[in-house]
Amino acid sequence: MREWLRGRQAAPSASAAPGMATELALDAVAKLSELLERHPLAILDVNRLPLPKAEMKTALKLLWQIARNEQRRNQIEVAYIHLSNFQDGVGDVPLEPIVPPNSPPEKVAAILDPYMLFAAQVQAETHVLSEELRQFERSVAG
Helix, strand or coil, X not given: CHHHHHCCCCCCCCXXXXXXXXXXXXXXXXXXXXXXXXXXXXXXEHHHCCCCHHHHHHHHHHHHHXXXXXXXXXXHHHHHHHHXXXXXXXXXXXXXXXXXXXXXXXXXXXXXXXXXXXXXXXXXXXXXXXXXXXXXXXXXXX
């Protein structure tokens, strides 16, 4: 996804995303893509996003509208859904559910317990974001 984001797209229509410049959207989504590539399973603090979550949604919607093909739109949709992996209160260290082999139970708990505290929030927000995306796509198509 990053390769495409480095390229330049055609200017969006005025109604695409009021107030969001294409360059700002491209930059923010490229940074989001890098975070997701670096931490594919992690739950990260919302402060790690390049823009506030609402603005990230706007940036992704803008780029979705100007995407030149379905593959690019699908990549943007995946990034939009993965905004759920960014939650308030996680802290500076990403929570990753990676347990070294043969770890003692207390180490497993130390890794997975904090992750599981946020997992339900991530799952619930994933459903919300998925529905938001469907509504957005319907509104653009209609």
